[in-house]
Amino acid sequence: MTYRDLPGEVARLLELLGAPPRLAAHLRLVHDVAWDLTGWLAGAHPEVVFDRAAVLFGAATHDVGKVVFPEELSVPGVRHEAAGRELLSARGVPERLARFAGTHGSWGAAGVGVEDLLVSVADKVWKAKRVEDLELLLTGRIAVASGVAMWEAFLSLDDCLQELAAGADERLAFQNGFPV
Template sequence: MPSEALRRALTEPGEPPLHALPGEVVGLLEKLAAPPRLAAHLRAVHDVARTLTDWLEKQHPEVVFDREATLFGAAVHDIGKTIHREELSGPGSAHEQAGYELLLAQGIEEERARFARTHASWGADVGVEDLLVSVADKAWKAKRVTDLEQLLVDRLTVASGQPSWEVFMALDDVLDRIAADADGRLAFQSLHPVEG
C-alpha cells in the first residue's frame, strides 16, 4: 500500500495540470515505495515529454521514433533515486546505472531500461527518444543545454530535410512555451517531501 504522500504526488493535478504517469510506472513506484518528491519530478518530466512528442509528431511527421518508449523513459529516468535518495536533493550520478539495473531486475527490457542511463549523458549514438527524454529532463525547469538541443536539431534536420535554422527556431519556440510553466512544475515538485 503506497503512503499517502506518494499517492498525492501521483494523483494531485498540479498547476499547470500534469498528466498521470503510465499505470506500469505507478505500480513500480508504489512497489519500490518511491519518495514522493521523485514521483512528482517524474510526473513533471513525463508531462514535458508528452508536449515534446506531440510537437514532434505534428512538426516532423516524417521522423520515425517510438513515442511510447519516450514517454516510458521520461517516467522512469530517475528511478535509481529510489536507491540513491541523497541525489533527490543533491548532485550525483550513481542513480543512473543503479536505475538501469533496478529496471532490469524488475523485468523491464533493456530497450526501455536504458533511459535511466542515457538521460544525463548523451552522445551521437543515442536515439531521438533518448534525446527527447534528456531535453524534457532539462526543459521542465526551463533549463536550456545548447549541445543537447543541437544534437536533437541535427537529427531532425537530417530526417526532415529542412534547413537547420528552421528546425532550431521551431524547437526554440516549443521550449519557450514549456519554460513559461516551469515555475508551476517546480512548485509542484517542491510541495512533495523527499521522504514519506
C-alpha cells in the same frame, strides 16, 4: 495546473520500490513535458521517426535509480543512472526501455537515439533549463529527417522549448510541495 498521471505500470513500480513522493512528482512532471514535446515533434516534423511510447516510459522512469541513491534528489549526482537501469532490468523491463535511466544524462554517448535525446530534453526543459549541445544534437536529427536547414529546425524546436519552459515555475512549485 493539472499534470498527466504517470502510466499505471510506472506508478505501481514506484509504489513497490517505496519511491519518495518528490521523486514520483518529478517523474510525473518530466513525463508530462515529454508528452507535450513528443506531440509537438510528431505534428511539426512527422518525418522524424521515433517511438513515442518508449519516450514517455523513459521520461516516467529516467530517475528511478534515485530510490537507491535518495541523496541525489537534493544534490547533483550520477550514481542513480546505472542503478536505475539495473533496477528496471531486474524487474523485467526490456533493455530498450530500461536504457533511459542510464542515457538521460549522457546524451553525447555513442548509440544515443532520438528517443534518448527527447527524454534528456524533457528532463531539462521541465525546469526551464536549456542545454545548447543537447538541443543541437536533437536539432540535427530533426533537420536531417525533415530535410530542412539546421537553422530552420532549431527555430522550430526553440519555439516549442520556450513554450514548455514557460510553465517551469508552476512545475517547480508542484514538485516542491512533496517531501523528499
